[in-house]
Amino acid sequence: MQTVQICRIAGNEDLILPKKMSTGASGFDLSAAVTEELVLKPGEWKLVPTGISIAMPENLEAQVRPRSGLAFKHGISMLNSPGTIDADYRGEIKVIMVNFGDQPFRVNRGDRIAQLVFQEVAKVHLEQVEELIGTVRGAGGFGHTGV
Template identity: 60%
Template sequence: MKGGELLQPSIVTIQIMKTPGNEDISLPSKMSEFAAGFDLYAATKDSVAIAPGQRALIPAGFSLALPVNMEAQIRPRSGLALKHGITCLNSPGTIDADYRGEIGVILINHGEDVFSISRGDRIAQMVIQYVPSVEWEIVQELPSSNRGAGGFGHTGV
């Protein structure tokens, strides 16, 4: 297989609704043809200033109805992280298939300066993922592996 080849030629339809008062806020959108994430936009009424070390919940102006076998992951934007130290506090944040409220993004400022977010600014990205159905199988012993029980840093990194 070559890079850029389409693995699953399918489109998933997801219902999305702008929350009241946010008709001017862009829906999640991809910034390039093969981007994995959809950029999310701030739906704040006023500008929000986040001081260094502080966090804020920023509304995204929409709700969705995901299929039961999917989740939406909210992730930081790399440009905001690199240039300003702005990231998502619980990353990735998970939007479950049964959640119907407005999507919000918890941003934290790890930078040195106050960071201001204005209405319509790109604040995070959302990646849609499949979630498999899982059944637990209780066993008395797990199969062996090369790693075994090696934990954090076991490879020397």
């Protein structure tokens, strides 16, 4: 188990810290730190604060992901899904929420708006070569094997 430090940004002491909603959950739910109701009209997107910042080891990244219930019930998602939080970022975590639905969607203080999932980051060295090792697939992509 790795330790990730979390800090409430001043003025957000009333919000609950991110938490998993079940023992098998992989994501920590993030809450909206809006100061007044925010309305997302159909087709509109807005940057929504969460009132927290984190510090994690260099071998981790945090991914901000949409909540499936909001997506299914209301057409609410994120424009940059998943959003990546790098290990050296110390600013407030914010969520770019978008309304793909056909009705306005209201976001109130404390609403669960996204989830935070931690992933290990592989140490990679890029090596430039003149030609790549071949495979049966080759450059085939975007449905080349069928439907």
